Every structure is written in structure tokens, then in C-alpha cells.
Amino acid sequence: MKSHIWRPLYAVIGIVAIILIVRVFIVPESFGVHEKGYMYGWYNKSDENYWKEFKVKYRSSGYCKDCHSDNYSSIMQTPHAIIQCENCHGPAIDHPENPAKLDINxxxxxxxxxxxxxxxxxxxxxxxxxxxxxxxxxxxxxxxxxxxxxxxxxxxx
Amino acid sequence: MITRRDFIKYSLQGIAAIAVPLTAIEIINPSRLFASKDTKKVRWGFLVDTQKCVGCGLCVRACKLENETPYDANVSRTWVERYVLTKDGKVFADSPKAARDGFITDKIELGHGKLEEIKKDDIEKAFFVPKLCNQCENPPCVQVCPVGATYQTDDGVVLVDRKWCIGCGYCIMACPYGVRFFHPAYGTAEKCNFCYHRIKKGMKTACVEACPFGARMIGNINDPADEVGKIIRIERVSVLKDEFGTKPQVYYRGLSKEVR
Structure with missing residues (x-):
């Protein structure tokens, strides 16, 4: 065949080869089809860890009751017992280290x-x-x- | 030259080949077949009781702080809608600031700063409906993602990969429930994920934890002993927009046909 056909073809093959090589480095190994199949489960499996390790901020009243037992037991005698401490006192996060003092609403x-x-x-x-x-x-x-x-x-x- | 006999023969063979359904030539994967029968698998489901919801909005506040959704931006992973149906057949619905600060006035927000005051005697029915991601069994948002940045985990929760999302917004358009939005800081698609970091540690979601009235519940609906699963199996519950075929896994008690 004539070279005016081969030359652009070489260029196209070259570009495709570069894309495939770049892809090997960019796409993580855990990216692919997982449990839910191609339609719903085509993703990077390692991203699940990002969401599993997300920081918990609301620790629930069980976290408060040991240190603040007097306040905890007094509110438990009232109709406000159903309200979690953190709804008014704010998320505990790592209290008492961080934050040292909670901002009460x-x-x-x-x-x-x-x-x-x-x-x-x-x-x-x-x-x-x-x-x-x-x-x-x-x-x-x-x-x-x-x-x-x-x-x-x-x-x- | 093709003979008449060959022509008829090839035609019939061709028609027979076309008639074979695609599923007949699919190779059966034994492990997937086994997994589909596995009832021990975790499947997270949610139950909302609209009678118990008082519209305090503490769930929305907790969700925003827990999941680092910018507090003053007008977006939220969960929100509470107020429905007021009047005796003359009108339906009013609002959710000011996603109900982050609750509903402390009886005036309904109509948009553009306009408020509508409805007299107590004109109200036929009025109630609150909390909304969140339905974690559909057939999530259309996942189906349309061109890059595989949103996906359904093994236990049925739909997550967004913030590193992989290109911000095209297809998923935001595809969701029939309007639960997706762009995260103002990351510029990627954002949605409720049942507080995946909490449920994986055996905790309840931030909204369930914050609700003083038990209007929100979460559980593994495949577990025969699970309270949410039991209620879904035994009691009268409904889902939103069933006709879309998305198989939503957020169930409601006390829904009304006016709720969209």
C-alpha cells in the first residue's frame, strides 16, 4: 500500500499505544468490575476505605454518660430524656481532647x-x-x- | 448462484440464530449464582415514620455536621419536607434551608421570599416527610456514570468516589429523587451514603441517632431478627416513586399520595 495510507495509520496506532500505556499507570489496580457486575459495580474498590475511615463526629449519649453522670441521670428523669446530648451540646468528636469545650446551643x-x-x-x-x-x-x-x-x-x- | 433449496435453508438457519435470546449464550458464573441465593448477605435498609416526625430538623443539622456538608450552603444530604393540604384541595410543600433549623412558623415558604399563611381551620392534613438517598437496588445514578466514579457496594449502599468523579453531573440529573448535588468544596457529586463510616462500625447513622422521636430507623433488612426488616415484612409500608423501577430501600410509614 502507499505510504500516505500507512503514515496516518502509524500515527493512530502510536496514539492508541500511548493511551494504553498511560492508562496502566493512571488506573489503579483495584479498579474494575466487582460484586454488583458491570452496570453497578464498575469502580475502584479501594475507595470504599475512604468512606469507611471517614471521621465520626457524633458519639451519642453513651459517650457522655460516664464523665457527666450527674447531668446524664438527671435529664433521664425528664421528658427530655429522648433528646441526645449532642443535639444541644454539639458533636463530641474527640472531646475532651478535641474540642476541649463544647459550644452549647x-x-x-x-x-x-x-x-x-x-x-x-x-x-x-x-x-x-x-x-x-x-x-x-x-x-x-x-x-x-x-x-x-x-x-x-x-x-x- | 444460490439454489432455491440453499436459500430457504440459510434463511431458516439465520432466523433461528436471531431468535436465540442473549441470555441463552451467557456463560453461567457459579460463584455469582451462589451469591444471589445468599440471604446472610448484609443489605442496609431505612424506615421513616412520617407520623412520628415533628419537623425539628435535628437530623438535618446532625447530618451536615457529621458529613462535613458546608453548613450555610443551600445543599444537604438529607432534608425534611412539610406538606400542608388545605380543605379546598391545594397542596403546599416547603423545606426552608432543607429544614436545618426546623419549622418554627406556620407560614409556608413559596420561594422568592414569599410566604403563605394558612389558617388552622383551612388545614385538612399536615405532616412532615424526611427524605434521604433511597440506596436503590437498581440505582440509575450509578448506571449513567461514564467513569465508574459512583458505585453500589456489596451491602447495597451507593457511594461516590471523590478522586474519580469528573463532575459531569449526569448522576444528579438521573436521580428521580433529587438527592444528589455538587459538593461546594470538592466540586464532585455528593449524596447520602447511610453514614457508611458509622454503619460499618456498628453505629447508627447520624440522623437516626439525632432523632429524638424514633422517626428514622436503619438496619440490615436481610437479618430475620432486625427490627427494620421485620416492620418492612409485616407492616404496611410504601416507597417513593415505585413506578420508576429503581427498587428504593427507604421505606415509609404513613405516606400520602401528595408526597412526590
Whole structure:
């Protein structure tokens, strides 16, 4: 055959060869078809470790109860026992090393998440004792009068 | 020259060859056949009780902090929707800031800063619906990924490879549930992954842990003793957009037809 056919063909073969060589170095060995087959399981298997080793921040109330046993046991006597410590005190992460002190959310908005009354009968929201935030002491922090660890109205400060 | 006899013979052979289904010539892989019968395999499933959800949004807050989703960006791996159906047949739905700060007012957000106040007496039904990735058995988002950057693990969770994702956004378009978005910091596709780092350590997901009311549950639905699996088998549960054939694995109690 004439060289004007062969020359571009050599160029194409060369480019394909370069791509294949580069691919060997770029694509990790764990990349390929795995358990779920080609359609759903074509991926880099080692990436699963990235997600398995992701940092846990919320440690749950069980992590708090040994050191803060007095606060833990007192809140357990109240209806607020169902609320995890970290929902108001923030994620523990590696407390007490990091962070040494947790930033407590004492805002009015935090209480209103549940205690702003909404008349939604198909939700248990309507069963929670609530207030109208526009009428019930607007602008004042709830914790000035109410103690979230002793929420009953009888123990108002 | 082809004879008439040969012509008819070859035609019939050709038709017979075309008629053989593709599955008949697939080579059977014994190990895969065995695995498909294995009921001991872990399969993560999720259960949402819409009656128990009060719209406090503590789950959304916990999810954002646990999974390092930028707190003030208007994206979230999970969110809570509020549905208010009025007596004259209108449906209102909103999810301000993905319900990160809960629902503390009865005014419904209509978008562009407009609010709609619905009187208590006009409400026919009103409830909250938490949403998250359905970890579909047939995930369309995985199917469309051109580079193999999103995948389904052995235990049914769909993950995104941040190093491999090219940010084309096909998966974001393919998800019928709209659970995917671009991570503002990484520029790669992002989604709920059932807190894979937590469930693999035997913990519950951050949202399940944060919910004070037990509206969210997670479990291995292949385990006969698992509570979520038991409820799915015995009780009346439904899934979102069943007609898409994605086989979602997030089950709901108390769904209404207005929920999309």
C-alpha cells in the first residue's frame, strides 16, 4: 500500500499505544468490575476505605454518660430524656481532647424546633406542648426561665 | 448462484440464530449464582415514620455536621419536607434551608421570599416527610456514570468516589429523587451514603441517632431478627416513586399520595 495510507495509520496506532500505556499507570489496580457486575459495580474498590475511615463526629449519649453522670441521670428523669446530648451540646468528636469545650446551643430557636406549636394533626408535632413564638415573651431566651434539663413547668426558676 | 433449496435453508438457519435470546449464550458464573441465593448477605435498609416526625430538623443539622456538608450552603444530604393540604384541595410543600433549623412558623415558604399563611381551620392534613438517598437496588445514578466514579457496594449502599468523579453531573440529573448535588468544596457529586463510616462500625447513622422521636430507623433488612426488616415484612409500608423501577430501600410509614 502507499505510504500516505500507512503514515496516518502509524500515527493512530502510536496514539492508541500511548493511551494504553498511560492508562496502566493512571488506573489503579483495584479498579474494575466487582460484586454488583458491570452496570453497578464498575469502580475502584479501594475507595470504599475512604468512606469507611471517614471521621465520626457524633458519639451519642453513651459517650457522655460516664464523665457527666450527674447531668446524664438527671435529664433521664425528664421528658427530655429522648433528646441526645449532642443535639444541644454539639458533636463530641474527640472531646475532651478535641474540642476541649463544647459550644452549647442555648438559643430560643433551638427550643422552638419542637415547642413552637403547629396544628398538624397527622404529625406528633401537634401533641408536643408548645407556644406561639410571636406571643410568648418574644425576643427573650427560653433558658432565662426554663431549665432544659428540668423542663417541667413546676420547676420554673 | 444460490439454489432455491440453499436459500430457504440459510434463511431458516439465520432466523433461528436471531431468535436465540442473549441470555441463552451467557456463560453461567457459579460463584455469582451462589451469591444471589445468599440471604446472610448484609443489605442496609431505612424506615421513616412520617407520623412520628415533628419537623425539628435535628437530623438535618446532625447530618451536615457529621458529613462535613458546608453548613450555610443551600445543599444537604438529607432534608425534611412539610406538606400542608388545605380543605379546598391545594397542596403546599416547603423545606426552608432543607429544614436545618426546623419549622418554627406556620407560614409556608413559596420561594422568592414569599410566604403563605394558612389558617388552622383551612388545614385538612399536615405532616412532615424526611427524605434521604433511597440506596436503590437498581440505582440509575450509578448506571449513567461514564467513569465508574459512583458505585453500589456489596451491602447495597451507593457511594461516590471523590478522586474519580469528573463532575459531569449526569448522576444528579438521573436521580428521580433529587438527592444528589455538587459538593461546594470538592466540586464532585455528593449524596447520602447511610453514614457508611458509622454503619460499618456498628453505629447508627447520624440522623437516626439525632432523632429524638424514633422517626428514622436503619438496619440490615436481610437479618430475620432486625427490627427494620421485620416492620418492612409485616407492616404496611410504601416507597417513593415505585413506578420508576429503581427498587428504593427507604421505606415509609404513613405516606400520602401528595408526597412526590
Amino acid at each position: 442555648r438559643s430560643r430557636e433551638q427550643c422552638l424546633r419542637c415547642h413552637s406549636y403547629l396544628p398538624y394533626m397527622q404529625s406528633d408535632r401537634s401533641k408536643i406542648r408548645g407556644i406561639d413564638p410571636d406571643k410568648h415573651n418574644p425576643g427573650i431566651e427560653c433558658v432565662n426561665c426554663h431549665n432544659p434539663h428540668k423542663p417541667s413547668l413546676e420547676s420554673l426558676k
